[in-house]
Amino acid sequence: MPKMISRPATAVLCCTPTGILKQKWCAWASWYAMPMRRAVTTSSTDFCSMSFSIVYIHGFNSSPQSHKAQQFQRWIAAQHPEITLHIPALKPFPLDAIKQLEDLTALAPQNTGFIGSSLGGFYAVYLAEKFQARAVLINPAVRPFDSLAQYLGENKNFHTQESYVLTQQHVDDLRALYVAAPTHPEHLLLLTQTGDETLNFREAVTHFQRSPAVIEYGGDHAFQHAEKHFQHMLSFLQQTTRL
Template sequence: MDIIYLHGFNSDGEGWKTTALRKHFPTANVQAPDLPAHPLEVQEVIEACIANCTEPPLLVGTSLGGFYAYYYSALHQLKALLFNPSLKPHITLDDRGIGVFKTWTQGRAYHFKRDYLTILGKMKSEADHQQNQKLLYFFLANDDEVLDHQQIPEQFTQSHVQWFPGAGHRFSKFEKVLKLMKKEFANR
C-alpha cells in the first residue's frame, strides 16, 4: 500500500502525523514530502511522489495539504482522507498567509507570495470540475479555530463526512481516525 501524506501550511512532512501513519499502516510505503511554498513546485513534488508508487496511492492531507489532496484526488481519481482541509486557500491565505515564515517542526524558512493565490484559485476550479465525491473522506473538527467547515456536508453529499469534537485545527484525534480507517484501507 502506498500513502502520500501532505502537510498543512507552516508544517513539515515529517512530524507526529507521519509517525502515526507509519505506526497504523506499518507495511505501507508512506511518503511525506516537505512541500515548498510555490503551488507549481508543490505539483512537481506530488507528481514525483505519485510516480514513485507501485499502486494508486491513498492521499492523506491536513489543512492546506488537504487542499492538495483534494486536487490530486480529482486529477488522478484517488481516494483521499481530508483532515480539516482548506478548500479555499486562495481566499483563506489572503489575509494571514502572505509573507515570510518558518515551519513549526524544522524551522524551514519560506516565502508565500500573493501571486500564489491565483494559482490556487485555478487549481480549486479545476478540481471542482473533475471531482468524484465518493473518493473523499472528510474528518472535521467542530472546534476548528482556523477554518469554517460548516458547508462541507451540503457541498459533498456523496462523500464520507465525520465530525469530531475537541480536535481543533491541528486535529488531535488523527490517530483515532486512523484506527477507524485501518480496516477499510489496510487491505487495498
Template sequence: MPNLLYLHGFNSSSRSAKAEVLRDYLNDQRPDWQLIAPQLSSTPAACWAQLTRLVAEQKIRACVGSSLGGFFATLLSEKVAIPSVLVNPAVTPAMLLSQALGEHTNPYTGETYILNQTHIEELVQLQPSSISVERYLVLMTSGDEVLDYRQAENFYRGARQCVVPGGDHLFTMFEQYLPEMFSFYDLYHADEQTDTG
C-alpha cells in the first residue's frame, strides 16, 4: 500500500483540519493509500533532518504540503522524485518568518520554542534554486491573507496550478480538491511506469 505524507504548516499540527479531512477521505474513498502525518519539528534544520530520516525508513509515494509544509514538500519532491500537492505553499519562508522572530507556542501541542536568526539562515540554506515542475499540483487562493499567491504562481510556473478566487490561507475548500489531487498522483505514477517501461 503506497504511503501519502502530509506536512502541516508553521505552528500547526498533524491533527489540523486539513489532515483530518484527508484522513477521512482516505478511509472512505481511497483505502488503497495509507496516510503518514508526522508532527513536524518546530525549527527548520531539525524538521528537514526528521523528514530525511522518515523518507529513508518509509516508502513515500506522494506528498501533500500546506504553507510551510509546502516548502518542505518541495524539498522532498526534489530529493526523492515524488509528486506533491502544495496548498498555499510558502515559497520563501525565510523572508516570511524573519518577521516572526521570538517566542511561539504551538496552539495544538502546547510546545513553546524560540524562533531566532539561526533558524532563518537554515531556511535560506534549504531554499531550492530550481524544481522539476511536472512533480507539482499547486492549489492557491487569491485571498490568502498570509502569503501572496503570485509568488507561488511564478515559482511553480509550468506546474499544474489552480488559483481559487477569494478564499483564505487555510484553504477551507480543501476537501473539494481531493479527487483532483488523487487523479494527479495516479496519473503521475502511471506516466512514471510508462517512462520506465
C-alpha cells in the first residue's frame, strides 16, 4: 500500500500509481527500484553478452537532437558502451514512423527495450505489445488521436524545420495503434511529472494504473532531471532478457 505523507516529497514507495488520484500531489517510486538493483549487480555480465538494444522514440515534432535523447545517448556511451542504442529520426506520419521502428526492432526482437517520450511513449506501448517487450514511458501521450486533432494542417518540426501536413487520416492511423488494455502492464514503466504543461499526467496515471510508476511532483513535459532515472530505466528494460 502507498505510504501516506504530509507534504510534497521526491518519492514514496508504491506498488502501483493508483492512489495518486486520491492524494493529488504525492510522488511515487515503485517497487521496481529494489529488484532492478539486484539484477544489475548479479547479472550484468549476462546482459552484456546478450548485446542488449534500446530504441529511444522521440515525441511529436521532435528529433534525436532533443535534450533528453542527447542526455541518454551520452550516458549510454559513457556508462554502458556494450548496449546498442537507436534514436531514429521518425517520419512525421504515424504508419511511416511505426514502420521505421518495427524494422529496427526486427533486428533483435527478443532483446530490445523501448523508451518513449510523449508521442513516443504511445508508440512504445504499441511496440511493447506487439513484440512482448518492455518499455519506459516518459510523460506519455495516452490518446494522441484526441490531442493532436488541434494540429491538423501544416506543421513544422521544432528541430529540423521540416514542414508537413497532418491530415485526419493520420489522426485515424494513430487511433488504430491504440492499446486500450496492455496485456502485460507490468512490462511498462511510467515516468511522469505533475507539472506537465502539455499533457494531463492524471490520464497516464489512470491508463497505466496497473504498471509500476515514478510520479514526481512539479517538473514539466520535458521531464526535468530525467538523468537521475537512467540507471533504473535501463535495469527495468534489461529484465526483458529474463522473460
